[in-house]
Every structure is written in C-alpha cells, then in structure tokens.
Amino acid sequence: MSALSDLLAFQKETEALSAIAGRLEWDQETMMPEGAAEQRSEEHAALSSVLHARRIDPRIGDWLEQARGEAQSEAQTAMLRHIRRDYDKTQKVPARLAAEIARVTSVAQGKWAAARAADDFKAFLPWLEQVVSLRQEEGEALADGGDRYDALIDNYEPDMTAAQLGQMFGTMRPRLTALREQVLDRPEPAGLSGSFATDKQMEFTRALAVAFGYDLTRGRLDLSVHPFSSGSGSDVRITTRVSEDDPFNCFYSTIHEVGHACYEQGIDPAYALTPLGHGVSMGVHESQSRIYENQLGRSRAFAGWMFDQMKALFGDIGVADADAFYRAVNRVRKDFIRTESDELQYNLHIMLRFDLERALVSGDLAPADLETAWNDRFKADFGYEVPRASLGCLQDVHWSVGLFGYFPTYSLGNVYAGCLNEALRRDVPDLDAQLAKGDTTAATTWLRSNLQTHGGLYRPEEVVARACGTAPTAEPLIRYIEDKFTALYGL
Amino acid sequence: MSALSDLLAFQKETEALSAIAGRLEWDQETMMPEGAAEQRSEEHAALSSVLHARRIDPRIGDWLEQARGEAQSEAQTAMLRHIRRDYDKTQKVPARLAAEIARVTSVAQGKWAAARAADDFKAFLPWLEQVVSLRQEEGEALADGGDRYDALIDNYEPDMTAAQLGQMFGTMRPRLTALREQVLDRPEPAGLSGSFATDKQMEFTRALAVAFGYDLTRGRLDLSVHPFSSGSGSDVRITTRVSEDDPFNCFYSTIHEVGHACYEQGIDPAYALTPLGHGVSMGVHESQSRIYENQLGRSRAFAGWMFDQMKALFGDIGVADADAFYRAVNRVRKDFIRTESDELQYNLHIMLRFDLERALVSGDLAPADLETAWNDRFKADFGYEVPRASLGCLQDVHWSVGLFGYFPTYSLGNVYAGCLNEALRRDVPDLDAQLAKGDTTAATTWLRSNLQTHGGLYRPEEVVARACGTAPTAEPLIRYIEDKFTALYGL
Numbered sequence: 003m004s005a006l007s008d009l010l011a012f013q014k015e016t017e018a019l020s021a022i023a024g025r026l027e028w029d030q031e032t033m034m035p036e037g038a039a040e041q042r043s044e045e046h047a048a049l050s051s052v053l054h055a056r057r058i059d060p061r062i063g064d065w066l067e068q069a070r071g072e073a074q075s076e077a078q079t080a081m082l083r084h085i086r087r088d089y090d091k092t093q094k095v096p097a098r099l100a101a102e103i104a105r106v107t108s109v110a111q112g113k114w115a116a117a118r119a120a121d122d123f124k125a126f127l128p129w130l131e132q133v134v135s136l137r138q139e140e141g142e143a144l145a146d147g148g149d150r151y152d153a154l155i156d157n158y159e160p161d162m163t164a165a166q167l168g169q170m171f172g173t174m175r176p177r178l179t180a181l182r183e184q185v186l187d188r189p190e191p192a193g194l195s196g197s198f199a200t201d202k203q204m205e206f207t208r209a210l211a212v213a214f215g216y217d218l219t220r221g222r223l224d225l226s227v228h229p230f231s232s233g234s235g236s237d238v239r240i241t242t243r244v245s246e247d248d249p250f251n252c253f254y255s256t257i258h259e260v261g262h263a264c265y266e267q268g269i270d271p272a273y274a275l276t277p278l279g280h281g282v283s284m285g286v287h288e289s290q291s292r293i294y295e296n297q298l299g300r301s302r303a304f305a306g307w308m309f310d311q312m313k314a315l316f317g318d319i320g321v322a323d324a325d326a327f328y329r330a331v332n333r334v335r336k337d338f339i340r341t342e343s344d345e346l347q348y349n350l351h352i353m354l355r356f357d358l359e360r361a362l363v364s365g366d367l368a369p370a371d372l373e374t375a376w377n378d379r380f381k382a383d384f385g386y387e388v389p390r391a392s393l394g395c396l397q398d399v400h401w402s403v404g405l406f407g408y409f410p411t412y413s414l415g416n417v418y419a420g421c422l423n424e425a426l427r428r429d430v431p432d433l434d435a436q437l438a439k440g441d442t443t444a445a446t447t448w449l450r451s452n453l454q455t456h457g458g459l460y461r462p463e464e465v466v467a468r469a470c471g472t473a474p475t476a477e478p479l480i481r482y483i484e485d486k487f488t489a490l491y492g493l
Numbered sequence: 494m495s496a497l498s499d500l501l502a503f504q505k506e507t508e509a510l511s512a513i514a515g516r517l518e519w520d521q522e523t524m525m526p527e528g529a530a531e532q533r534s535e536e537h538a539a540l541s542s543v544l545h546a547r548r549i550d551p552r553i554g555d556w557l558e559q560a561r562g563e564a565q566s567e568a569q570t571a572m573l574r575h576i577r578r579d580y581d582k583t584q585k586v587p588a589r590l591a592a593e594i595a596r597v598t599s600v601a602q603g604k605w606a607a608a609r610a611a612d613d614f615k616a617f618l619p620w621l622e623q624v625v626s627l628r629q630e631e632g633e634a635l636a637d638g639g640d641r642y643d644a645l646i647d648n649y650e651p652d653m654t655a656a657q658l659g660q661m662f663g664t665m666r667p668r669l670t671a672l673r674e675q676v677l678d679r680p681e682p683a684g685l686s687g688s689f690a691t692d693k694q695m696e697f698t699r700a701l702a703v704a705f706g707y708d709l710t711r712g713r714l715d716l717s718v719h720p721f722s723s724g725s726g727s728d729v730r731i732t733t734r735v736s737e738d739d740p741f742n743c744f745y746s747t748i749h750e751v752g753h754a755c756y757e758q759g760i761d762p763a764y765a766l767t768p769l770g771h772g773v774s775m776g777v778h779e780s781q782s783r784i785y786e787n788q789l790g791r792s793r794a795f796a797g798w799m800f801d802q803m804k805a806l807f808g809d810i811g812v813a814d815a816d817a818f819y820r821a822v823n824r825v826r827k828d829f830i831r832t833e834s835d836e837l838q839y840n841l842h843i844m845l846r847f848d849l850e851r852a853l854v855s856g857d858l859a860p861a862d863l864e865t866a867w868n869d870r871f872k873a874d875f876g877y878e879v880p881r882a883s884l885g886c887l888q889d890v891h892w893s894v895g896l897f898g899y900f901p902t903y904s905l906g907n908v909y910a911g912c913l914n915e916a917l918r919r920d921v922p923d924l925d926a927q928l929a930k931g932d933t934t935a936a937t938t939w940l941r942s943n944l945q946t947h948g949g950l951y952r953p954e955e956v957v958a959r960a961c962g963t964a965p966t967a968e969p970l971i972r973y974i975e976d977k978f979t980a981l982y983g984l
Contacts, residue, residue, distance in 0.1 A: 049509075
C-alpha cells in the first residue's frame with residue numbers, strides 16, 4: 003500500500019461516517035419521535051467525536067507528506083488538495099476553541115429562537131456577543147495574518163474574498179434598488195386563490211421533482227418544518243412543506259431542493275465517498291438550486307405549463323390565464339423576510355447581512371448596535387421601517403449558530419445562476435419551447451454534464467467559468483432581473 | 494476521574510454509536526432508496542469498523558482491572574459484569590476468525606436466498622459447510638475446553654446450556670406431538686373472509702399498538718418486508734406488514750413487535766446508554782413478544798374485544814361470533830413454515846432445529862446430510878413429507894448468517910412467557926375481564942414493573958424467576974397449551 007492509497011482509504015471511511023451523520027440529521031428532522039431528542043443529542047455527540055478525532059488524526063499529515071508526487075491523475079491531485087485544505091484548517095483552530103464554539107452555538111440557537119419568539123433582541127445579545135467573539139477568534143486563527151472575515155468566508159466558499167463580494171454587490175445594489183422602487187410603484191398582481199389540498203400538493207410536488215430530473219431511486223421526498231436537501235452520491239434526500247393556502251411555498255421549495263439534490267446526484271459516481279463527491283462550495287450549490295427554482299421554474303415558458311397542470315389538478319386557481327399565473331409566480335411585494343422574498347429583492351436582503359456581518363467580524367460594529375444598524379440599513383434600501391426584531395435582525399438562524407461568511411454565498415449562487423442561465427440559453431436556443439411542455443431535460447442535462455458531474459474536481463469559480471466559457475460576473479444576473487421585471491411590470 | 498467513570502463514559506459513547514448502527518439498519522429496511530444499497534454497505538462497514546475497534550480497545554481491560562472494587566451499587570456491578578463478559582469474548586476470538594465470519598456470512602446469506610428460491614439445497618451446501626466450520630471454530634475458541642454449542646448459545650442467552658434446553662424440550666415434545674395429533678383429527682375451523690383494505694389495517698394495527706402500551710412519542714410504526722423492532726431507550730421503532738387477504742398477519746406481527754418494543758421502552762431510564770439499557774437476552778426478549786402476542790393477544794377475552802372492533806371497522810369478516818373468531822385466531826393447520834405456525838406446533842419446529850444444529854456444531858451431523866435429517870425428523874414429528882427444500886431446511890435465514898444457538902431462544906421465550914402468564918394471572922385475578930374490554934393496562938404494567946424495568950440488571954433466568962417468584966420450568970407453558978387447545982377443539 004502506498005501513502006496515497008492509505009490516505010484515500012482512511013478518507014473513504016471518514017466520508018462514509020460523515021454520510022451517516024448527515025442521515026442522522028435527516029432522520030431528526032423527518033422521522034425521529036419527539037421523545038428521542040435527548041438520546042439523539044448523545045448519539046450525535048458520539049459520532050461527532052469520532053469524526054473529529056479522524057479529522058485531526060496526525061497520520062493524515064504524515065500521509066500527505068509521503069504522498070507528494072504520488073497523485074496519478076487530475077482527480078487524485080484535487081482529492082489531495084481538499085484533504086490538505088481541511089487538515090490545515092483543523093491544525094490552525096485550537097481544540098479548546100473548536101469545542102467552545104460547538105458548546106456556545108448549540109445553546110445560542112435555543113436562545114435565539116426564544117428571543118425571536120419574544121421579539122427581544124436584548125435577550126439574544128449576550129449570546130450574539132459570545133458567538134461573534136468566538137468566530138473572530140477562529141477567523142484570526144485561520145487567517146494567518148490575513149483578513150479574518152475572508153478566512154470565515156473560505157469555510158463555505160473556498161478562495162472567495164470579502165473584497166470580491168463587496169465589488170460584486172457594489173455593482174448590483176444601485177440597479178436593484180432603483181428597479182425595486184419602480185416595480186413597487188406599479189399595481190400589485192393578484193395571487194392564487196382556491197382549494198389546495200395537502201395530498202394533491204404532494205402529488206404535484208412529486209411530479210415537479212421528477213420533471214426536474216430528481217432520481218427517486220436514489221432519493222426520497224418527505225415533509226419537514228424547513229425544507230432541505232441532504233446526502234450525496236446514491237442517497238440524496240429532500241424535504242418540502244405544505245401550506246394549504248399557498249401552494250407555491252411547497253412547489254418552489256421542492257424545485258429549489260431538487261436543484262441541490264440533482265447537483266449531488268449528478269456528480270461522477272467515480273467520486274463517491276471521496277472529497278470530490280460533494281458539491282464544491284455553498285455558492286455553486288446555491289447556483290443549482292436557484293437556476294432550477296428561478297431561471298427555469300419561474301420562467302414564463304415553464305409557468306405556462308405549470309398553470310395548465312395546476313388547473314387540471316386543482317380546478318379554479320383564481321388566475322385567469324398563463325400570463326396572470328406568471329405574474330403571480332413572480333409577484334414583488336413589500337415585505338421583511340429574506341426567505342419569502344422574490345428574485346428582485348432577495349439580493350438586497352443578502353447585501354444588508356453581508357455588510358453587517360463583515361462589520362461585526364472586523365469589530366467595526368458592536369453586537370449591541372446591530373439592531374439599530376439593521377433597521378437603518380433596511381430603511382435605506384427598502385424604504386420602510388422594521389416594526390419588530392423578528393421581522394428584522396432576529397429573522398435568520400444563521401448568526402446564532404455561528405454562520406458568519408455564509409450569507410453572501412446565497413447571492414453568489416444567484417450570480418452564478420445568472421451566468422449559467424446565459425450560457426445554457428446560448429447552447430440550447432429552443433429551451434423555452436421545451437420548458438413550455440414541462441420538459442427540463444435539455445436544461446438539466448446541460449447543467450449535469452457541464453457542471454454537476456465535476457463535484458469537487460475544480461475550484462468553485464473555475465467550475466462555473468468552465469461551464470460558461472467565461473469568468474463569472476454579476477452582469478448576466480442583473481440583466482436577467484432587469485429584463486424580466488421590466489417586462490413583467492410594463493416599465 | 495476514576496477508572497470506573499472513564500470506563501462507563503467510554504461505554505456510553507459505544508452504546509450511542511451502536512444505537513446509530515441500529516437506526517441505520519432500520520433506515521435500510523424502511524426508508525432507504527433502492528439505489529443506495531451499495532453506498533450503504535460502505536457506510537455500514539465504516540461504522541462496524543469503528544465499533545469493533547472500540548470493543549477490542551485494550552483500555553477496556555485496563556479499566557476493568559483498575560475498577561475492581563469501585564462499583565458502588567448493584568447496577569454498577571451488573572454493568573461491569575456485562576462489559577467484562579463482552580470484552581472477554583472479543584479477546585477469545587481471533588481477529589482473523591471474526592473477519593472471516595463476517596465475510597463468509599455476508600456472502601452466504603445471498604447464496605441461501607438464491608438456493609431457497611431455486612429449491613436447491615446442494616447449491617447452498619458449500620456455504621453451509623463454511624459457516625458451520627467457522628462457527629465450530631468460534632465455539633471452540635469461546636468454550637475454554639467446554640462444549641462449543643454451549644458457547645454459541647451463550648452469545649444469545651447468557652448462562653443457558655444445551656443440556657438444560659435438551660431437558661426442557663424432552664418434557665415438551667411427547668406431550669405436544671400427542672396433542673397435535675388429536676387436534677389435527679378434528680375439523681379445521683374457518684378463517685376470516687372479507688375486505689381488509691391496507692389503510693384500515695394500518696389504522697387498526699396502530700390502535701392495537703397503543704392498546705398494548707406502545708409509546709409512539711418514543712417510537713414509530715412503519716412498513717417493511719419482515720416486521721421487526723429496533724432501538725432502545727427513547728427511540729424504539731417497530732415495523733409491520735400488510736397482506737390484504739390476511740389481516741391477522743399484520744395485527745399479530747404488530748402485537749409481537751410491540752412486546753419487544755415495550756420491553757425496551759419499559760427499561761429504567763437511568764440505564765439508558767449503559768449495558769443495562771437493553772433487553773437482557775434473546776429468550777427474555779422473546780418472552781415479552783410472545784406473551785403480548787399469544788397469552789394476551791390470542792386469549793378468548795381479548796379476541797372478543799378484537800372481534801367487535803374488526804366488525805365495526807371492516808364490516809362482515811366472515812365469522813359469525815366471537816367464539817368463531819377466537820377459533821380463527823388460534824387455528825392449527827398442517828403446514829411446513831415455522832414463522833406461520835401456531836402456539837401448539839411452534840415449539841416442535843424449534844426442537845427440530847435445536848437437535849439438528851446441535852449435531853451440526855458437534856460434528857455428529859455432516860452438513861451434506863442436513864436435508865435428509867431434516868426431512869426424516871419432520872416426518873417423525875409432523876407426520877408428513879417435506880416436498881421441497883424451501884419448505885424444509887432452507888426456509889430460515891438463520892444458519893446462512895451463522896446464527897447457531899439462536900433458535901432455542903424462541904422456545905425459551907415461550908416457556909418464560911408461560912411462567913409469566915401464570916404469575917400475572919395469579920396477581921391480576923380479573924385480567925380476562927379487562928382484556929375483554931381491550932384494556933391491557935394491568936398486564937403491561939405488571940410486566941413492566943416486574944420484569945421490563947430491570948433491563949440487564951439481573952441474569953436472564955433470574956429476572957424471570959424474580960418476576961414469577963419461582964424458577965422457570967416448561968410446565969406452565971405446556972399446561973397452558975394443553976388447556977387452551979383441548980377446550981378450543983372440544984377434546
């Protein structure tokens with residue numbers, strides 16, 4: 003056995019154990035009996051401890067040294083790069099700090115939920131202060147003298163920096179706020195009305211999942227409070243939720259998660275249980291969920307097909323024709339909540355969070371001043387006041403669990419989706435004619451063969467650039483949004 | 494930290510990982526997408542390897558030495574006894590042999606399934622020979638010069654011996670074969686007929702599970718090909734199956750698994766994630782599933798309640814009254830298959846397997862002669878010929894996966910159930926009046942507080958003796974069967 007094969011065999015076992023940990027979380031959100039929560043946290047802790055011990059195992063360092071020059075292929079070289087990267091990170095973060103972050107964030111999440119329910123930012127503040135301080139310390143440890151927010155971003159989006167993101171957002175913000183103002187001056191389109199029984203929603207959402215290429219022989223669809231996708235390789239499961247008076251909630255959640263799941267299912271099977279066997283970054287992952295949900299799922303062509311399907315299944319759905327349905331699918335409303343936002347406003351929500359968390363991590367913004375800073379910024383970008391913290395700075399779970407550097411990957415996903423959409427439409431000129439028949443095959447096949455199949459083989463920006471034939475920028479996304487909403491609202 | 498607390502903390506983590514492994518198997522039988530089988534076997538292997546490394550960890554031996562005299566309670570003493578027992582076993586079986594058994598049995602199971610489907614004992618013979626030979630070797634290693642079949646029995650039923658079992662079966666066999674002959678001379682009672690839709694069966698089977706005290710806030714009920722119970726503590730899940738023309742299949746499978754599950758759910762929560770937090774042996778476990786299913790569930794009193802419930806739910810079920818229903822529930826038929834057998838014939842199936850596997854392990858019976866030996870013995874006890882191997886020596890999975898010494902625990906469970914039933918009826922004189930109302934509370938409370946709560950605290954035979962106030966024998970079971978079937982068949 004060579005050092006390389008020893009290392010890859012060790013890694014394969016770690017990947018398999020990590021897949022089990024993921025399935026345990028899936029079980030917790032979908033199947034676990036309510037009374038099992040306490041026992042489950044013991045199980046989770048035991049498996050986490052096994053995984054942690056493997057990730058810091060000093061043999062990894064030895065194998066990496068001995069395996070220099072042993073890689074025989076592009077794939078093996080990429081595998082070693084991922085393993086080196088993860089191992090170096092574990093070496094930089096002291097065990098005490100890692101344990102403290104795990105301890106504090108697991109408590110802080112509950113404190114956040116209670117504070118949000120009570121609309122009481124001050125109740126959450128002491129916990130936010132601890133989490134920010136710990137992540138600052140982690141960023142410092144990871145940064146090697148560089149920028150600590152960059153180091154945190156790198157946990158979710160390797161090689162991306164706050165400077166690049168800041169520039170990207172700088173291009174987007176004025177054009178999106180201007181368009182938003184124009185759109186909100188126009189009359190609000192009607193939404194759906196009718197009777198949307200749970201079993202019929204589940205029947206149609208399953209049909210949508212299949213229509214977008216989700217392979218149910220290597221996955222399954224269940225219900226959970228918050229929809230998610232989980233797993234890799236041949237076991238990639240998704241969840242959705244049903245609200246009887248808002249069927250789009252279920253349908254577009256499903257299409258979104260199908261995008262994530264198809265990315266995982268689309269990776270070259272040769273990479274299964276290796277570091278290449280997962281989506282390469284949060285941003286690239288989100289590009290798949292977004293292009294499925296938005297550029298394909300909310301297109302005029304696909305909406306036309308969907309209108310016919312829904313009318314056949316649910317009867318009168320309260321909108322007269324496919325055009326009205328398309329307007330309902332893409333309705334822009336004054337609101338506060340990121341997760342319920344539309345394509346036009348979504349990125350404004352993210353820019354707000356990006357600037358605030360960047361300032362929190364650098365120390366320019368004290369956690370105590372977050373609520374005021376949030377509300378001021380929201381007023382500036384959206385034009386109206388945040389009435390309470392649950393509609394403002396307490397709306398998202400992310401900061402309570404320590405996810406600093408994660409939010410911008412959502413917008414990066416949108417930007418990548420904009421680029422991919424442009425390239426896809428260039429390569430498949432009659433795409434709309436296909437989507438109008440509910441046929442996504444050409445689109446999903448293009449995404450699979452140009453991007454999904456590569457898994458972790460290339461770096462994030464590189465895999466998007468290869469698929470598009472050009473380096474990604476925000477321009478295609480902005481153009482797409484401007485064209486779409488200008489036409490939709492007759493501007 | 495003392496050696497004792499170190500050891501128990503280590504053990505707790507092992508128990509938690511082992512619970513995860515159990516849940517992974519549950520997932521495989523109930524939820525896993527079909528395409529995930531190969532990846533799942535990698536996951537399973539990775540977790541097994543982690544668990545194996547923990548079980549042979551030499552620190553356990555050191556801690557056990559240092560912890561001598563540290564146990565402060567009966568429970569701690571019992572925990573150390575379990576840990577010592579398991580550790581000593583791992584020390585006696587060479588790693589090479591353990592790995593070879595795992596490898597061969599995982600292949601042999603598939604070979605058995607194919608041979609059974611083709612009714613071809615000879616196709617399975619080479620694999621049976623390997624499995625027998627490996628288990629002989631394992632028994633030899635475990636036996637320390639004692640009897641190797643005893644050593645294998647001890648894996649499932651600590652402290653039980655083939656000699657004791659042989660004596661028990663010796664008492665039962667002539668009386669059961671004689672009774673069987675008399676019963677089969679009488680006209681066969683009618684079975685059910687009617688329409689038993691899957692959703693209604695699931696509705697009623699869920700009601701039955703609750704009626705027998707299964708706590709769905711710490712468990713769940715799903716479908717699988719073969720019903721089973723899985724898990725301990727606050728997460729104990731059961732499965733059932735539905736055959737639309739045979740509702741008893743679903744209902745009595747459910748009650749049986751509820752017996753197993755209630756045992757696990759009934760254990761003192763203080764023992765969770767310790768070696769005392771599981772049923773203490775296969776025999777005691779089976780005593781719970783059997784008393785729920787048979788002595789309670791197939792009693793005249795409970796059958797009366799069940800008849801009313803089923804009539805209300807399904808309409809005409811093809812039997813005129815509660816007495817006819819009771820006869821249908823306890824119908825004795827000429828058949829070949831153990832798992833479909835009734836209370837009267839079931840133990841005869843076990844005795845046959847016990848004698849044959851004892852002879853296989855000792856070497857008195859060559860695997861090549863198994864089919865003939867099986868068919869001869871079946872003719873002697875049941876009075877008719879076995880027409881093909883799938884109805885004979887290939888019907889059970891057990892030997893293919895190496896379970897030698899397991900079969901007798903089924904009958905031991907019946908014997909224990911007979912003793913417990915006698916003691917229960919002594920302590921709860923109006924039990925039948927309660928069962929006639931579908932109320933099992935007194936029975937299940939008695940079983941929980943007298944037996945289930947103890948988990949692994951006492952040795953198997955001891956926990957039954959404590960519950961009954963007297964050492965268990967086969968006599969109560971035989972009397973119960975004789976009384977029941979003599980009355981049922983008007984003998």
